[in-house]
Amino acid sequence: MTATDLVRVERLSADYRDGAGWRPVLRDVSLTIRAGEVLGLAGESGSGKSTLAALLLGETMPERRIRAGHVRFGGIDLFAAPRDTVQALRGRRIGFVPQNGGASLTPTMRIGGLLRSLLRHHRPELSSRDVGVRAERVLAEVGIPDPPAALRRFPHQFSGGQQQRIALALALACEPDLLVLDEPTTGQDAVIRQAMLALLRAIRRERHLSILFVTHDLATLAQLCDRAAVMYQGEIVETGPAPDVIERPSHTYTRKLMAALPRMDDAALADRVAAQ
Amino acid sequence: MARRLPRTAWFGAAVVVAYAVLSVAAPWLAPHAPDEVFVGGTFEPPSAEFWLGTDNLGRDVLSRVLYGGRTVLLLAGSASAISVAVGGILGMFLGLRRGVVDQAVMRLLDVAMSVPPIIFALLLIGALGPSAPLIVLVVGLLFVPNVTRVIRAATLSVAGEDFILAARARGESRAAIVLRELLPNVAGALITEVSIRTGFAAIFISGLGFLGFGPPPPAPDWGIMINEGRSTIDASVWPVVAPAVCLALLVMSLNLFTDGVGRAIDRTAR
Numbered sequence A: 001m002t003a004t005d006l007v008r009v010e011r012l013s014a015d016y017r018d019g020a021g022w023r024p025v026l027r028d029v030s031l032t033i034r035a036g037e038v039l040g041l042a043g044e045s046g047s048g049k050s051t052l053a054a055l056l057l058g059e060t061m062p063e064r065r066i067r068a069g070h071v072r073f074g075g076i077d078l079f080a081a082p083r084d085t086v087q088a089l090r091g092r093r094i095g096f097v098p099q100n101g102g103a104s105l106t107p108t109m110r111i112g113g114l115l116r117s118l119l120r121h122h123r124p125e126l127s128s129r130d131v132g133v134r135a136e137r138v139l140a141e142v143g144i145p146d147p148p149a150a151l152r153r154f155p156h157q158f159s160g161g162q163q164q165r166i167a168l169a170l171a172l173a174c175e176p177d178l179l180v181l182d183e184p185t186t187g188q189d190a191v192i193r194q195a196m197l198a199l200l201r202a203i204r205r206e207r208h209l210s211i212l213f214v215t216h217d218l219a220t221l222a223q224l225c226d227r228a229a230v231m232y233q234g235e236i237v238e239t240g241p242a243p244d245v246i247e248r249p250s251h252t253y254t255r256k257l258m259a260a261l262p263r264m265d266d267a268a269l270a271d272r273v274a275a276q
Numbered sequence B: 001m002a003r004r005l006p007r008t009a010w011f012g013a014a015v016v017v018a019y020a021v022l023s024v025a026a027p028w029l030a031p032h033a034p035d036e037v038f039v040g041g042t043f044e045p046p047s048a049e050f051w052l053g054t055d056n057l058g059r060d061v062l063s064r065v066l067y068g069g070r071t072v073l074l075l076a077g078s079a080s081a082i083s084v085a086v087g088g089i090l091g092m093f094l095g096l097r098r099g100v101v102d103q104a105v106m107r108l109l110d111v112a113m114s115v116p117p118i119i120f121a122l123l124l125i126g127a128l129g130p131s132a133p134l135i136v137l138v139v140g141l142l143f144v145p146n147v148t149r150v151i152r153a154a155t156l157s158v159a160g161e162d163f164i165l166a167a168r169a170r171g172e173s174r175a176a177i178v179l180r181e182l183l184p185n186v187a188g189a190l191i192t193e194v195s196i197r198t199g200f201a202a203i204f205i206s207g208l209g210f211l212g213f214g215p216p217p218p219a220p221d222w223g224i225m226i227n228e229g230r231s232t233i234d235a236s237v238w239p240v241v242a243p244a245v246c247l248a249l250l251v252m253s254l255n256l257f258t259d260g261v262g263r264a265i266d267r268t269a270r
Helices: A049-055 A083-089 A111-122 A128-141 A147-151 A160-172 A190-207 A218-224 A242-247 A252-259 A266-275 B007-024 B061-097 B099-114 B117-128 B132-142 B144-159 B162-169 B174-210 B222-230 B238-269
Strands: A005-018 A021-034 A038-042 A064-073 A094-097 A178-182 A210-215 A227-232 A235-241
Touching (some): A005 A049, A021 A049, A021 A064, A021 A235, A049 A178, A049 A210, A111 A160, A160 A190, A190 A210, A190 A218, A210 A218, A227 A242, A227 A252, B007 B061, B061 B099, B061 B144, B061 B222, B132 B144, B132 B174, B162 B174, B174 B222, B174 B238, B222 B238
Parallel strands (some): A038 A210
Antiparallel strands (some): A005 A021, A227 A235
């Protein structure tokens, strides 16, 4: 594949501040995400994968600091570019679905309000009719039944799985080039997880966007990703085509991760969900 | 949330609304002018003409209490509005800003809070002379540190929530996050503060009146009325009891309302 690189993470080192002071959370991380590619990022809790995902949004916060390196999105250096430029990318060209999709929806706003304010902010050229049409269409795309009625409801009126899908709809609403998913299937039962993976595969087919899929579950990686990267203690210890990383792990840590995996028959389950 | 409000809160709200209506309608409801003196009619017991009797100068206690409600509600309400407006904006700003600015301002407010408020108020009002706008301003500003602390704490807890981080990840502007994500989610704390501070301000302003630092006489102020009737309480209890009961009922009702709203918010948050 000769596709161009959409995201380039170059020798990125970052610290995180906790009660004890600054401690390194990313060490000399380099990574590329090509246009149209799904990259899986695996690793245990605390390995730095969520921090890396957040930094792809150019997000620096008081408790994080960049020690070295760059993150370039479509050629724009996210840490050097003006604030407005980076802010305009977020939500518009980079969609982010946080780990707890339900908690990421403002509880005091209706789904319609959330979607419409997002679309109006990033796509001011759209007429209010178009905004409404797009809001309904993206809800339908993520499988929310009866979108016109859903737009009038508040987040707490949906189930956990539906809230996650609505968070995905918000990330997709402005037709981003990159979708960052931070553990979108964590804490869900196997049926909902398979349905979510099926949805992501469909979205990928339809939209040809790039996806960074962060997970600690190597089994889901195999079902969705072209390439996989494994993180351990803030470093990327292994990258390669997803089947290779999972079938023939070269690093000791990846082998341990694979060995620790409970062998559930996810493939059979996927077939059942697909049959429904 | 309104449906989950306990009955005591509705009672509190009803009393406060009744006070507001009676105060606004005082000119039509009061049987006499508040400063009308009935010569030879001092310390009259309650009668058909003077429902709550008359005071040491022969003025109708009921009329004075009704007009006094206007003074206390207007002054306490305005002071509370000032404190919540200033403290609310400052608290939200600090809660979102965090860092050195936040710490510096909070320590300054700690110092301000260590000065007993009544001393501070007496100093300022004593120096500049009692006038209604000055009382409102001083009392309002005195409560700013407390309001700032509460709203800052509420902001801090909301600012760490996933939906604020998600709004930032969607590229929303800071103003939009404050108005759409933050404000509705600290509104409960703001409502609670308005009602708490109004109650505190009512007591505080009446206290100032009692000490002779209230609105200048012959303004019908409950604190002044209690002070005037105090020395002649053996002649008639009504000039003291009427404003005292009114003040106590007002503050109690405000507290019941505040408490109910607070509990309803807690339950909604579960």
